[in-house]
Amino acid sequence: MNLLERLSTETLLADGAMGTMLHARGIGFDKCFDELNLTNPSAVAEIHRAYIEAGAQLIITNTFGANRFKLAKHG
Numbered sequence: 083m084n085l086l087e088r089l090s091t092e093t094l095l096a097d098g099a100m101g102t103m104l105h106a107r108g109i110g111f112d113k114c115f116d117e118l119n120l121t122n123p124s125a126v127a128e129i130h131r132a133y134i135e136a137g138a139q140l141i142i143t144n145t146f147g148a149n150r151f152k153l154a155k156h157g
Contacts, residue, residue, distance in 0.1 A: 094139045094140050095137055095138050095139050095140070096138060096139070096140040096141075096142065097130070097133035097134075097138040097140065097141050097142055098133065098138075100115065100126070100129060100142070100144050100146065101115050101146065103129045103132075104118065104125065104126075104129065107125060107129075109122075109125070114147070114153070114155075114156040115144060115146070115147060116144060116145055116146070116147050116148040116152075116153070117156065118144065119144055119145075126144045129144075
């Protein structure tokens with residue numbers, strides 16, 4: 083069964099706010115959270131794991147701000 087078929091017959095639980103979770107782990111809002119995929123991948127992976135362990139069936143990549151407008155602020 084593909085994703086669209088599943089969505090038409092059941093409710094799927096997605097993960098939550100990555101930025102909020104990163105900040106709760108002491109990473110400041112001044113940091114580029116998208117860059118953490120390269121500089122601190124273990125922190126990102128730990129959060130994904132926590133959401134999976136909590137029952138999330140859909141995991142969204144840590145790329146919410148990965149666009150030229152947001153990334154320009156970080157050089």
